[in-house]
Amino acid sequence: MTELNLxxxxxxxxxxxxxxxxxxxxxxxxxxxxxxxxxxPDLFVQAATESEAMIDRDAQxxxxxxxxxxxxxxxxxxxxxxxxxxxxxxxGRSLLAVAxxxxxxxxxxxxxxxxxxxxxxxxxxxxxxxxxxDGSARLPTGTDVLFCTTPNNPTGKVLSRDVLAYxxxxxxxxxxxxxxxxxxxxxxxxxxxxxxxxLAEAGCRYVxxxxxxxxxxxxxxxxxLLVFSRHLAVPLRRVYTDILLGVSPFILLLVxxxxxxxxxxxxxxxxxxxxxxxxxxRNHLGTAALPDPxxxxxxxxxxxxxxxxxxxxxRELRRTGVHVLPCRQFHWAAPEEGEHYIRVALGRRPExxxxxxxxxxxFLAQADRSVRR
Amino acid sequence: MTELNLxxxxxxxxxxxxxxxxxxxxxxxxxxxxxxxxxxPDLFVQAATESEAMIDRDAQxxxxxxxxxxxxxxxxxxxxxxxxxxxxxxxGRSLLAVAxxxxxxxxxxxxxxxxxxxxxxxxxxxxxxxxxxDGSARLPTGTDVLFCTTPNNPTGKVLSRDVLAYxxxxxxxxxxxxxxxxxxxxxxxxxxxxxxxxLAEAGCRYVxxxxxxxxxxxxxxxxxLLVFSRHLAVPLRRVYTDILLGVSPFILLLVxxxxxxxxxxxxxxxxxxxxxxxxxxRNHLGTAALPDPxxxxxxxxxxxxxxxxxxxxxRELRRTGVHVLPCRQFHWAAPEEGEHYIRVALGRRPExxxxxxxxxxxFLAQADRSVRR
Numbered sequence: 022m023t024e025l026n027l028x029x030x031x032x033x034x035x036x037x038x039x040x041x042x043x044x045x046x047x048x049x050x051x052x053x054x055x056x057x058x059x060x061x062p063d064l065f066v067q068a069a070t071e072s073e074a075m076i077d078r079d080a081q082x083x084x085x086x087x088x089x090x091x092x093x094x095x096x097x098x099x100x101x102x103x104x105x106x107x108x109x110x111x112x113g114r115s116l117l118a119v120a121x122x123x124x125x126x127x128x129x130x131x132x133x134x135x136x137x138x139x140x141x142x143x144x145x146x147x148x149x150x151x152x153x154x155d156g157s158a159r160l161p162t163g164t165d166v167l168f169c170t171t172p173n174n175p176t177g178k179v180l181s182r183d184v185l186a187y188x189x190x191x192x193x194x195x196x197x198x199x200x201x202x203x204x205x206x207x208x209x210x211x212x213x214x215x216x217x218x219x220l221a222e223a224g225c226r227y228v229x230x231x232x233x234x235x236x237x238x239x240x241x242x243x244x245x246l247l248v249f250s251r252h253l254a255v256p257l258r259r260v261y262t263d264i265l266l267g268v269s270p271f272i273l274l275l276v277x278x279x280x281x282x283x284x285x286x287x288x289x290x291x292x293x294x295x296x297x298x299x300x301x302x303r304n305h306l307g308t309a310a311l312p313d314p315x316x317x318x319x320x321x322x323x324x325x326x327x328x329x330x331x332x333x334x335x336r337e338l339r340r341t342g343v344h345v346l347p348c349r350q351f352h353w354a355a356p357e358e359g360e361h362y363i364r365v366a367l368g369r370r371p372e373x374x375x376x377x378x379x380x381x382x383x384f385l386a387q388a389d390r391s392v393r394r
Numbered sequence: 395m396t397e398l399n400l401x402x403x404x405x406x407x408x409x410x411x412x413x414x415x416x417x418x419x420x421x422x423x424x425x426x427x428x429x430x431x432x433x434x435p436d437l438f439v440q441a442a443t444e445s446e447a448m449i450d451r452d453a454q455x456x457x458x459x460x461x462x463x464x465x466x467x468x469x470x471x472x473x474x475x476x477x478x479x480x481x482x483x484x485x486g487r488s489l490l491a492v493a494x495x496x497x498x499x500x501x502x503x504x505x506x507x508x509x510x511x512x513x514x515x516x517x518x519x520x521x522x523x524x525x526x527x528d529g530s531a532r533l534p535t536g537t538d539v540l541f542c543t544t545p546n547n548p549t550g551k552v553l554s555r556d557v558l559a560y561x562x563x564x565x566x567x568x569x570x571x572x573x574x575x576x577x578x579x580x581x582x583x584x585x586x587x588x589x590x591x592x593l594a595e596a597g598c599r600y601v602x603x604x605x606x607x608x609x610x611x612x613x614x615x616x617x618x619l620l621v622f623s624r625h626l627a628v629p630l631r632r633v634y635t636d637i638l639l640g641v642s643p644f645i646l647l648l649v650x651x652x653x654x655x656x657x658x659x660x661x662x663x664x665x666x667x668x669x670x671x672x673x674x675x676r677n678h679l680g681t682a683a684l685p686d687p688x689x690x691x692x693x694x695x696x697x698x699x700x701x702x703x704x705x706x707x708x709r710e711l712r713r714t715g716v717h718v719l720p721c722r723q724f725h726w727a728a729p730e731e732g733e734h735y736i737r738v739a740l741g742r743r744p745e746x747x748x749x750x751x752x753x754x755x756x757f758l759a760q761a762d763r764s765v766r767r
Contacts, residue, residue, distance in 0.1 A: 069613060104476065240442060263401065266416060272614075
């Protein structure tokens with residue numbers, strides 16, 4: 022049997038038990054969000070009557086502004102997609118169309134990113150995350166694209182402003198397209214400096230995938246944005262129109278409402294919520310079990326005890342009804358490295374995180390006894 | 395400048411003027427549909443609390459049953475996608491993964507179907523629609539896939555039960571995968587015999603793309619279904635999970651509600667509505683201008699007058715604020731053949747269709763005067 026990809030594991034998880042596997046936002050809506058939800062019929066009527074172009078632009082504007090990305094609205098082109106993965110698929114297919122195959126790709130990261138790009142014929146070279154984050158990595162000669170997830174999934178590591186500027190200059194000088202997946206930036210203020218200002222100042226060609234889908238419990242009513250520099254010379258718009266005419270204006274209005282609420286305090290509330298859930302996990306497992314103390318994103322890595330592996334641990338936890346992700350598949354070029362960690366989702370009701378954390382604690386305690394025996 | 399694809403032309407149309415370009419359902423909701431819309435907040439709560447797997451299955455079941463496709467639910471596997479085009483993209487990428495490149499493709503058809511498949515490396519051979527519909531076509535040696543849109547867009551031509559059985563047997567005998575896009579079947583009862591019974595009896599490998607997106611004015615809250623035979627030996631599920639975990643349960647509940655309403659009389663009401671809009675067009679333009687008298691789908695071809703072309707006519711109409719599609723791009727292997735027709739969308743408020751038809755009538759009258767002069 023072939024190894025399951027991360028989404029297949031998530032698919033099992035959403036179907037049973039305590040699901041802390043997928044990175045979707047499954048917490049309760051806040052009271053402000055519930056107010057928006059109570060007005061859905063009005064949003065439907067509004068979406069049916071207003072200009073789709075305006076609704077699209079307003080949603081893009083509200084979301085990008087809420088996350089500090091003002092310059093995207095003046096400097097870049099934006100295409101609204103069904104999801105960040107559809108945006109990535111469009112990017113991959115567009116790169117294929119201009120034979121830009123050699124992609125230097127952050128390692129580790131969520132497996133569907135390398136899988137999607139390989140599926141359209143890209144040749145990937147892994148670049149260690151720590152060398153991307155500190156600017157020490159060497160990109161192979163002939164690199165067409167540098168692709169980086171920031172904040173990275175599952176580690177929460179962020180490209181700082183200075184290091185992004187460094188890579189943007191490298192890409193500008195060498196004619197490399199800089200690709201970023203910033204799906205988790207909403208959780209971490211250190212990833213909310215205006216990336217588009219940095220990119221514009223370096224003058225590099227870039228494509229950024231922004232995502233509303235990880236932040237809010239909108240039941241996967243979400244969009245992914247393809248944000249790209251003018252003169253990119255990659256046919257994104259053509260491939261985009263092969264796949265879609267546009268996203269539902271109803272979803273766009275909902276995104277706008279949630280983004281405006283985020284800007285008006287909802288984002289701070291979300292940060293507190295995730296921090297509380299992270300503290301619940303830490304209270305059960307101890308700081309030593311959490312290898313990413315600086316991470317602010319809505320998933321957390323947990324160290325696998327000596328003598329076990331992520332694959333075994335996640336299978337054992339699944340038997341007790343708790344679904345997590347093994348980190349093996351994140352380490353797409355060196356799966357064994359990922360056996361030291363599992364990933365726990367924090368975008369859940371606190372009771373769910375608490376129960377999952379207690380189960381994991383029991384597993385760790387038992388593993389500890391086995392080792393001592 | 396490169397020629398615009400049909401979706402790019404539709405993109406222009408949704409942004410201004412009288413838009414009878416895209417095939418989306420832009421009519422007013424019926425009173426039964428409005429009742430569903432008024433309950434959207436309840437659907438949101440329901441979607442957040444019930445099992446996603448059940449919601450998914452119930453939506454598939456309600457939709458496929460409403461359109462007469464009961465055997466899909468017992469004989470086939472079903473994957474719910476964001477849209478029919480995303481379903482097609484997944485199919486194309488999965489075929490690429492097993493090097494099934496040689497596709498015999500119906501001609502004409504909506505251009506994003508050949509464009510998507512070519513974009514992932516397929517080699518297309520055009521098969522004239524009339525020879526598919528009467529079963530007289532010859533498929534080239536080495537054909538991996540036969541792909542047919544039924545009812546076809548823009549002509550409304552349908553594969554009858556007997557002819558589908560014929561092609562299914564040909565495909566079974568020659569090891570060809572039979573691909574169908576049935577996005578418009580909801581409009582035409584002659585396309586609502588149980589295709590999956592026919593396919594199962596022939597024993598061929600098949601993939602059918604079903605679509606909720608053309609039928610109802612749900613503001614593009616829709617799904618596309620990938621319905622495929624077991625033992626297909628094409629990795630649809632793997633590519634699917636690279637692109638999505640699932641569709642919003644909120645959208646799935648909405649689809650289910652609309653499908654149940656369709657089964658309870660909504661579909662008949664829709665057929666009357668489209669027939670009335672088609673009659674409006676005919677009243678203005680005369681039967682001679684409408685080349686597809688048997689078509690029941692929500693778009694209609696209109697003949698371009700002698701001395702003009704679809705490209706010219708659609709450009710002239712655009713100047714008067716009426717957006718239609720030239721049929722040139724539907725004829726993906728012989729664009730000149732498509733210059734004889736434009737396509738007018740009928741999924742609009744009757745006033746919109748009436749105004750568009752009156753403008754087209756004036757254009758035809760003027761062209762007639764020019765010819766006589």
